[in-house]
Amino acid sequence: KNEVEQSPQNLTAQEGEFITINCSYSVGISALHWLQQHPGGGIVSLFMLSSGKKKHGRLIATINIQEKHSSLHITASHPRDSAVYICAVSLAGNQFYFGTGTSLTVIP
Amino acid sequence: DTAVSQTPKYLVTQMGNDKSIKCEQNLGHDTMYWYKQDSKKFLKIMFSYNNKELIINETVPNRFSPKSPDKAHLNLHINSLELGDSAVYFCASSLGTDINSPLHFGNGTRLTVT
Numbered sequence: 266k267n268e269v270e271q272s273p274q275n276l277t278a279q280e281g282e283f284i285t286i287n288c289s290y291s292v293g294i295s296a297l298h299w300l301q302q303h304p305g306g307g308i309v310s311l312f313m314l315s316s317g318k319k320k321h322g323r324l325i326a327t328i329n330i331q332e333k334h335s336s337l338h339i340t341a342s343h344p345r346d347s348a349v350y351i352c353a354v355s356l357a358g359n360q361f362y363f364g365t366g367t368s369l370t371v372i373p
Numbered sequence: 374d375t376a377v378s379q380t381p382k383y384l385v386t387q388m389g390n391d392k393s394i395k396c397e398q399n400l401g402h403d404t405m406y407w408y409k410q411d412s413k414k415f416l417k418i419m420f421s422y423n424n425k426e427l428i429i430n431e432t433v434p435n436r437f438s439p440k441s442p443d444k445a446h447l448n449l450h451i452n453s454l455e456l457g458d459s460a461v462y463f464c465a466s467s468l469g470t471d472i473n474s475p476l477h478f479g480n481g482t483r484l485t486v487t
Binding site for chain 2: 302
């Protein structure tokens with residue numbers, strides 16, 4: 266069983282829809298990361314958080330430490346949001362565990 | 374440009390060969406990493422270096438040897454390449470290992486072993 270589980274694995278949405286990607290983890294963490302991997306392969310760090318909520322543009326990330334759960338929300342989705350979104354957790358000692366990713370396709 | 378850069382972008386080689394992938398960051402970060410992304414897009418950490426010292430060495434074959442000549446560089450040398458080594462390898466860096474240190478990734482090196 267993977268230490269980090271993401272859902273859904275694949276997601277197709279119409280442009281403008283509100284999107285939620287979920288991440289659950291089973292280990293004690295220092296921080297949780299949301300990464301975006303573009304179709305070209307490059308990986309960008311979107312958020313790093315250990316509590317509460319962070320917002321950047323149309324992206325919102327929340328985390329509930331007690332429930333060991335995080336969500337990534339995209340408001341007013343756009344085709345350029347199409348990418349793979351990866352949840353990762355970092356532990357003490359700089360250990361990392363990654364989810365298997367959520368492939369998002371936003372249709373115009 | 375400030376960035377994490379890794380070379381080469383593509384690497385095609387035959388089984389049994391030895392190859393190296395280079396990584397450099399000019400962000401002034403103290404910590405650098407190597408990750409492997411398999412064909413199912415699953416990322417897994419391989420190595421982590423902090424100020425030129427190894428702090429994580431996951432259970433990777435000892436054919437993989439990281440080398441950090443200084444804290445701005447973390448190169449990955451692979452001996453006796455095998456078919457199963459085919460993957461995309463990502464280098465990344467962070468300022469430290471605490472909450473205020475997001476990861477910055479290189480663009481990846483696609484290794485194909487034939």
